[in-house]
Amino acid sequence: MELPANVYELLTQTDSGVFSYATMIIRFLLPALACVVVALCARSLLREKSEDENWGYLSLPNGARIFLNHWENTIGRAGSSDVYMEYPTLSRSHAAVIRDSGGAWRVFDVDSGTGVIVNGVHLSDEEGAGIKTGDMIELGGVLLVFFPTDKESEHKQAESRTKPGRLYKQSTTLVFVTEFQLLLGMQLCISKGENLTAALPVCFLAVIALMWTTYIFTRLFNRVSFEIETIAFFLSSVGLAVTASASAGELPRQIALLLVAVCLYFITGWFLRDLNRVRKARLPVAAAGLLLLAANLVFGREVYGARNWMEIAGIRFQPSEFVKLAFVFAGAATLEKLFTRKNLITFIGFSGVCVIALALMNDFGAALVFFIAYLMIAFLRSGDFATILLSIGGAGFAGFLAIRIKTHLAGRFATWGKAWEYAGSGGYQQTRAMAAAARGGLFGLGAGAGGLKHVFAADTDIVFGMVSEELGLIIAIAAVAAILMFAVFSVRSAGESRSSYYVIGACAASTILVTQMMLNVLGTVDILPFTGVTFPFVSKGGSSLISCWGLLAFIKAADTRQNASFAVKSAL
Numbered sequence: 145m146e147l148p149a150n151v152y153e154l155l156t157q158t159d160s161g162v163f164s165y166a167t168m169i170i171r172f173l174l175p176a177l178a179c180v181v182v183a184l185c186a187r188s189l190l191r192e193k194s195e196d197e198n199w200g201y202l203s204l205p206n207g208a209r210i211f212l213n214h215w216e217n218t219i220g221r222a223g224s225s226d227v228y229m230e231y232p233t234l235s236r237s238h239a240a241v242i243r244d245s246g247g248a249w250r251v252f253d254v255d256s257g258t259g260v261i262v263n264g265v266h267l268s269d270e271e272g273a274g275i276k277t278g279d280m281i282e283l284g285g286v287l288l289v290f291f292p293t294d295k296e297s298e299h300k301q302a303e304s305r306t307k308p309g310r311l312y313k314q315s316t317t318l319v320f321v322t323e324f325q326l327l328l329g330m331q332l333c334i335s336k337g338e339n340l341t342a343a344l345p346v347c348f349l350a351v352i353a354l355m356w357t358t359y360i361f362t363r364l365f366n367r368v369s370f371e372i373e374t375i376a377f378f379l380s381s382v383g384l385a386v387t388a389s390a391s392a393g394e395l396p397r398q399i400a401l402l403l404v405a406v407c408l409y410f411i412t413g414w415f416l417r418d419l420n421r422v423r424k425a426r427l428p429v430a431a432a433g434l435l436l437l438a439a440n441l442v443f444g445r446e447v448y449g450a451r452n453w454m455e456i457a458g459i460r461f462q463p464s465e466f467v468k469l470a471f472v473f474a475g476a477a478t479l480e481k482l483f484t485r486k487n488l489i490t491f492i493g494f495s496g497v498c499v500i501a502l503a504l505m506n507d508f509g510a511a512l513v514f515f516i517a518y519l520m521i522a523f524l525r526s527g528d529f530a531t532i533l534l535s536i537g538g539a540g541f542a543g544f545l546a547i548r549i550k551t552h553l554a555g556r557f558a559t560w561g562k563a564w565e566y567a568g569s570g571g572y573q574q575t576r577a578m579a580a581a582a583r584g585g586l587f588g589l590g591a592g593a594g595g596l597k598h599v600f601a602a603d604t605d606i607v608f609g610m611v612s613e614e615l616g617l618i619i620a621i622a623a624v625a626a627i628l629m630f631a632v633f634s635v636r637s638a639g640e641s642r643s644s645y646y647v648i649g650a651c652a653a654s655t656i657l658v659t660q661m662m663l664n665v666l667g668t669v670d671i672l673p674f675t676g677v678t679f680p681f682v683s684k685g686g687s688s689l690i691s692c693w694g695l696l697a698f699i700k701a702a703d704t705r706q707n708a709s710f711a712v713k714s715a716l
Contacts, residue, residue: 170331171587175618177324181378182622182629184317185371188308189633194640194705195305199243200292202227202281210288215243215419215642218254219283233258233284241275241290245418249275249292258284305706307368314370318359321374325352325381328591332388335592344388347395351377351384351402358406362710369708372633372700375626376693379681382623386610387684389592390603394684401686405693412469412697413711419645426474430494433470436463437501444505452507464502464510465691468656471498471514472698475521476648488525495522509675513659520655524648563670573599577609577668581617588616603684605676608668627661627680630654630699637702642712650702653695 201209210227217226222236235256243249252272253260260267261282267273275281281288293301329348333340355377359370380402387398416422440463444451452462475491495518502511563571563578580596583589594613596602602610612620634650641647657680664679666672678688701711 167331167334167590167593170327171590171616174324174327174331175587175616175622177320177327178378178619178622181317181320181324181374182626184320185375186625186629188369189371189629190636192308192705194637194703196640197305197642197704198293198301199298200241200249200290202241203289203291205287212241212243213640216644217241220254229283229286231284231286234286235284238283239281240272241281242272243292245420247292249290251275251281251290256284302706308705308708314359314368314374317374318355318370321355321378321381322352324378325355328381328385331591332385335389335590336392339392341392343395344392347384347388347399348381350399351381354399354403354406361410365710366707367710369703369705372630372696372703375629376681376696379623379626380689382611382615382619383682383684383689385591385615386603386607386682389594389614390597390610390684397686398684398689401689404686405690408690409693409697409700410710412694413700413709416646416649416697416701416711419643422473422645429470430474433467433474434494434497436467436470437498439463441501441504446506451505452502452510462685462687464505464507465687466694467498468514468517468691469694471495471517472521472649472652472656472695475518475652476645476698477525488522491525492518492522509663509677512663512675513656513677516659517652517656521648521652524644524651560673561670571670573601573606574668574670574674577602577606578670580609581612581620581669584613584616586617588612588614588619591615601676604678605664605674605683606668607679607683608665611682623679623682624661624665627657630696631658634699634702637704640704641702642704646698646702646704646712649698653698656695657692 196211196213198211198213199215200212202212203209210229212227214226218237218240219225219227219229219234220236220238221228221230221232221234225237227241235254235258237254238256238258239260240252240254241249242252250272251260251262251267253267262273262275263280265273275290277291279290281290325348329345332348333344336344355373358373358377362370362373384395384398384402388395415425440452440454443454444463445453445455445460447453452464453460454463455461471494474494477491495514499511499514499518502508502514559566559570559574563574565571567575576596576599580594584594588594591614594610596606596610596613599606608620611623631654634654637650638647641650660677660680663672663675663677664683667674667677678685680692681689697711700709703709704712
């Protein structure tokens with residue numbers, strides 16, 4: 145849609161020097177706002193501590209109480225046990241006491257030497273035994289009495305816990321993000337000149353409206369934390385600027401996809417609230433992921449050497465992006481499943497099929513992302529370094545064979561670290577990206593003013609170079625720091641998380657986001673081989689954007705600060 149003639153005439157009659165000064169001022173303001181937004185969110189996410197939640201306690205014969213601070217608690221002599229008991233008759237990992245989403249508790253024997261006795265009856269199977277108030281649990285001759293926390297106590301505890309927000313005022317930070325978005329849109333409008341259409345300012349106003357609507361929606365449910373969503377909207381706004389600069393005609397489509405992504409984020413978060421529902425859905429979700437990959441192998445379209453695209457009813461998408469969600473959803477496990485070797489073997493098989501399918505599609509970048517996510521999940525589920533080393537060895541051998549067989553893949557490794565020697569062939573994109581980043585300096589040339597956008601895949605595979613050129617190295621590094629923040633937060637929250645499912649899901653999701661970011665950034669500057677993966681939230685593309693927002697729900701579920709996450713039920 146073209147701008148009205150009188151509006152365009154007014155713009156063209158304005159002194160061009162005003163626009164020049166405005167662009168210069170905006171170039172300096174944007175990095176400052178980006179740093180403020182990332183710093184405020186980091187200050188809250190990484191400095192505010194989660195307080196312990198007490199879901200019940202075990203009473204010793206002497207009357208002492210051992211509190212259960214998680215829904216899933218290991219008991220044993222190991223220092224890593226949630227309930228540490230220094231009795232020589234106990235095994236290092238003796239038993240597990242587990243609460244489901246509905247409040248029912250069960251006790252499991254974790255391959256102990258002396259067994260677990262509940263009310264005088266030995267446990268003999270993997271299903272464990274249900275326990276309720278006053279039940280007697282005997283572990284290695286140590287007698288314990290179980291007492292769960294009642295609803296009234298849970299409510300009082302929730303009221304006494306500190307809510308997040310002391311170091312972070314959501315509305316203030318969102319004002320900074322809004323200013324960043326408005327200035328970014330203004331700079332793009334100036335750069336477009338006579339090619340400016342109404343779609344550009346309308347789309348930037350739309351993303352601002354979506355961000356504030358999302359914030360108000362979470363507040364309606366008494367949620368007082370919005371740091372994770374703020375970071376995602378900041379990154380998505382940078383991605384919107386990339387799309388506006390490289391292909392402004394696709395802006396309305398990108399806004400529509402962002403709306404779909406935010407909706408998926410809330411749907412996934414709602415689903416994660418009930419772990420009983422999650423357990424029942426894990427196998428169907430895994431099967432759906434495998435069927436999607438199989439359909440891609442059979443009906444997929446080859447684009448630039450990789451058969452990783454499908455088209456249905458005129459809508460083109462990458463199935464592997466949605467399989468990432470299925471991979472994390474099915475790969476994460478609750479504590480009782482961690483002790484079942486059969487369950488781990490099934491996951492290893494599932495992971496192997498996913499990676500092999502992606503390799504057959506020639507999508508080796510995605511295969512590498514899946515493999516690294518598998519290593520993270522496998523380690524968290526087993527803690528077995530031998531399994532991890534064996535997996536790495538097998539993957540290394542498979543990678544060697546792939547390089548020998550796939551000549552185009554071997555070509556990428558041939559130019560690795562020598563992009564400037566192949567500036568006219570295999571290193572063309574990387575050398576242009578590095579030169580563009582150098583031109584941009586710290587503050588960039590201005591949104592829409594760069595030249596890298598005319599190089600193939602500038603807005604996807606080498607988007608770090610495009611962001612550095614147009615918005616400056618400061619904003620590019622701020623985007624990198626924002627992704628790394630997700631990983632640090634996930635690891636930091638692991639000790640307080642209610643369930644191992646939330647821990648593994650958050651760590652796996654952040655591993656995927658960080659791995660993609662590192663492959664994109666380090667591949668662009670020729671530190672790692674160029675794999676052609678996207679920068680989360682920033683690279684243009686609907687499948688990637690939707691997938692990243694879906695993964696964000698797993699990270700949000702690990703946030704157990706009082707009333708912080710809609711993905712975790714609150715007693716208030």
